[in-house]
Amino acid sequence: MRALLAGARNKESALLDLTQRLVRAESPSDDKSAVDVCGALVAAHARDLGGRVKPHRQRGFGDVVEARFGPRGKSAAANRILLLGHIDTVWPLGTLKTMPCRVGEGRLWGPGTLDMKAGVAMALTAIEMLTEAGSLNREIVLLLNSDEEIGSPVSRPITERLAAECAAVYVLEPAQGLAYKTARKGTGNWRIDIKGVAAHAGVDFEKGASAIRELARVVETVSGWTDLKRGLTVSIGLAGGGSKTNVIPAEAWAEVDVRIARKAQGALIERKFASLKAADRRCSLTITGGINRPPMERTRGTVTLYRQARSLAAELGFALEEAATGGASDGNFTSALGVPTLDGMGAVGEGAHASHESILLEHLAPRTALLAGLLAIPAV
Numbered sequence: 001m002r003a004l005l006a007g008a009r010n011k012e013s014a015l016l017d018l019t020q021r022l023v024r025a026e027s028p029s030d031d032k033s034a035v036d037v038c039g040a041l042v043a044a045h046a047r048d049l050g051g052r053v054k055p056h057r058q059r060g061f062g063d064v065v066e067a068r069f070g071p072r073g074k075s076a077a078a079n080r081i082l083l084l085g086h087i088d089t090v091w092p093l094g095t096l097k098t099m100p101c102r103v104g105e106g107r108l109w110g111p112g113t114l115d116m117k118a119g120v121a122m123a124l125t126a127i128e129m130l131t132e133a134g135s136l137n138r139e140i141v142l143l144l145n146s147d148e149e150i151g152s153p154v155s156r157p158i159t160e161r162l163a164a165e166c167a168a169v170y171v172l173e174p175a176q177g178l179a180y181k182t183a184r185k186g187t188g189n190w191r192i193d194i195k196g197v198a199a200h201a202g203v204d205f206e207k208g209a210s211a212i213r214e215l216a217r218v219v220e221t222v223s224g225w226t227d228l229k230r231g232l233t234v235s236i237g238l239a240g241g242g243s244k245t246n247v248i249p250a251e252a253w254a255e256v257d258v259r260i261a262r263k264a265q266g267a268l269i270e271r272k273f274a275s276l277k278a279a280d281r282r283c284s285l286t287i288t289g290g291i292n293r294p295p296m297e298r299t300r301g302t303v304t305l306y307r308q309a310r311s312l313a314a315e316l317g318f319a320l321e322e323a324a325t326g327g328a329s330d331g332n333f334t335s336a337l338g339v340p341t342l343d344g345m346g347a348v349g350e351g352a353h354a355s356h357e358s359i360l361l362e363h364l365a366p367r368t369a370l371l372a373g374l375l376a377i378p379a380v
Contacts, residue, residue, distance in 0.1 A: 001315040004372050007129045008365040015125045015364060016108065018045065022087070022117040023101045023110045027062065029088040029150045035062025038087045042120060042144055043067065049128050051142070061154045062088060062146030066162070069127050070136040080139045081375060082163050082339075083123045084330055085116055085172035085346070086148035086155075090353050099355060107349065107358040118359045119172030119346025120144060126372035135376050141166065148330055151292055156333055163334035163341075168305055170374065171331035171343040174352055175367070176323035181344035182306050183324035184296035184332055185231065186266060188258035190273055190289030192218055194241070197282050198250035208248025209282035212241045215252040217279050222256060225272055231261025233326070234269070258291070259326050263336070266291040293328040294336035301340030305374075309342065312373045316366055345371055 008015075027038035039062060043053045046067035056064035065087070091099070091111035101110030108118070123142055130136040143162055145155035152159070163169050173181070194215050199208030225234045234256060241252025260266050270290055278285050296302075306322050313320035323344070335341040348367065349359035 001312055001369065001373055004129065004369040005316055005366060007133070008125070008369040008372070011125050011129065011368075012365050015121055015368065016103070016361070018124065019108060019113065019118045019121040020101050022120060023112050024096065026091065026093050026096060026111065027088050028090070028092050029062075029147055031093060032058075032060060032062050034093060035088050035146045039063055039065045039144065039146065042087060042124070045124055046142065049124065049131060051127075056158055058146065058154050064146055064155050064158055065144040066158075067142045069131065069140045069142070070138055072139060078167070080141060080166045082166040082169045082334070083140060083142045083172060084159065084163075084169055084334065085120050085123065085143070086145040086330065087117070087120065088146050088149050089115065090149050099357070103361070106361055108361060109356075109358040111357060113359050114174045114347055114349040114357050115352035116173055116346050118349075118364070119174065122346060122364070122368045122371060123172050125368050126375060129368075129372050130376055137376075140375060145330060152330055152333070155330070159330050159333050160337060163337055163339045166339060168301070169331060169334040169339055169341040170345050170371070171329055171341065172346040173329045173331070173344055174346050175344045175348045176325055177321075178348060178363075179321040179323035179344065180306055180309055180342055181325055182302050182322045182342065183298040184328050184343060185259040185261055185326045186263070186291060186295035186332060187293045187328045188260065188266065188269060188289065188291040190256040190258065190287060192254045192256065192276070193286040194218070194252045194278070195284045195286070196250045196252070196280075197248065199248040201246045201248055205248065209280050210248050211252035211283060212249045214278055214280055214283040215239065215241060215254060218276065218285070219254060221276070222273075225269065230265070231259070232265050232269070233259045256289070260291070260295055262297065263294055266294065293332040296328075296332045296335040296341060296343065298324070299335065299340065302335065302342055305340050305342040308377065309370065309374055313370055316369055316373075318366060320370075
């Protein structure tokens, strides 16, 4: 492991340069051409490392990049690893003008540095180190999705298909503080549309049925489904309705965020939304949505991966903790398939999706060496 750490330090400058090039290739999820430019940079770098690159063409979304490294055949495939990440970001084109990609104060700053272009660069560097050392004795599949930040609508089936062919999945999302992630909550989104009866608020008050009043009742009901002890949260994030102050509102709506810690909670919440009824019979509810990412539960296979990582980290001279988070990633999909999944294996920093997004440079080499070490040993 010390040799891997020395190798990672030798490549630190090139790793930082690659990260900056990826950050400067702005890639908002909703701009296919921009995402594809970033994907082409990754694909070219992967080919330079001897990777077998296969783009998955997408209409209306950026292309998904798949690159395979190492030997082929049954023996190599028996312990194949999926390195899972994404190249899209939440930042619109032009963000670099106000959030320039720069090095300072021991950090690399800029949109997408932490979430998660540094993680992509770390993966490519780890593969390069093992290739040069002749230690890449299994097949590594690097899958970089183009739509993770908007729920992975087109990449999910690709992710699930490839994960099912692998012994383990390593997710290149940012670390949780200094920790790897062994559990994530699942996510769901619902929209509630309410139809009432419009009327003049002064002349015909009793003839109206207020959609906003009904919405207030609904908000109280669904918010009451939160169970903090069990890790279940229901949050009304957006709401609106009405037309004029002197009109009984005929329409109202709300959008709801749900987080679940266990798969069974998803079915429970879906039943609750399906059974919602209006208290005022003159109002009607239309409810759409559902669970879109299952939870990544702390399974035995994931714990085994984490313990391997913790042992290797100790050899590198640092302590590696584990953590759970309320946020979701594409690792939720692979874990739900029963494939051991370890997450948060990318960069250390802060400010994901925020104007102070940055990574701490001191952790780049050790974390890249750890990733390389995990790729070099059996997964379970």
